[in-house]
Amino acid sequence: MATRCAVCSKTINNNNKERLRTVTFDTEAKIKFGYYSQHKEVLNGSLFGTKIHETCYKSQNHGITIDILTHEDDIGLYVSNNTAKNDFPLLNRLLTKPWIPPPNYIFPKIEQNGKKRSVCQHSWLIKYSWLSYSKIHQGVYCRYCVLFSRQGGNQALGQFISKPLRSLKNATEYLSNHDKCDYHKFSVSQATECISRWQTQNELINICARLIKNKLLNELINTQQFYAVIADETSDLSGTEELSISIRFVSDGNDVLIKEIFLGFVALPDTTAVGIAKVITTFIQASGLKTENIRGQGYDGANVVAGKLGGV
16 A cells, blocks of 8 residues: 655655655654664654655655754753763753754744643743753753752652643743752752863863963973974854964974974964965964974965965
8 A cells, every 4th residue: 555755745655766764753853764863853743653755854845844953952852861961061061051942933832722822932941041942842841950850759750851841821830839849959959060060170171271381382482493383274163264273393302202282273264375374473473482483384285275386
């Protein structure tokens, strides 16, 4: 018997080259058998349990909207999932920089007692800093309790923790009560301690990095040795062009040691050879080094830096 694709409604039979896949809702909300699972993409809830083919999965222009979620910090991904607890950087990011819907985001509506209600309001997220909206589960969770709740005890863990709040009716009462309960206060204390540890750890790492960098720089500045410049163009998460700049030199002592110092990243507003050269020289001089002591340059093979006549 022929099967129809849930998106395009075309009849698909076993002779088609493109195989149908069942849309499932597992803990990471991926498509069964691995379609695009490496991107953690999620389909509209109306498609769960149906079968679709790859072309329709990719498409955004059919009658049924395919809602792709690419943000890995959706708190819904970590409900009943210990992944974040074993990943300290991820845990800190979920606590301090959670995914927040933009102001123009329209929350989905569900029908309750014959009335359609939004599953969330922007004002909730502003008033309660611990509250996070999950696009996957279409409801709100207590971010701290999801990540740090204690199992067992006299208080059952349900709303906001193992299942989302998805209704406007009595929502303010639920939010207020949760804010005052003991297990929430415990989770808040654990989250605060975790954030504090992360900040302290980063401060110590940054202090050590500065001490090592300054020691090596002072050695090079005081001895007036020759050195080589190593630079590579990159871009940050926002797509801003940056230049990574390091220097390498041979130590002035009995033991011949090659030492390398990462000076830092610098914004690159002009990606021409002239612009890159200007950024490098300005940054090196600001570090206390003399450009006339440069005896080597290391770049990638791009024409803008490697050109014999017009390169950096």
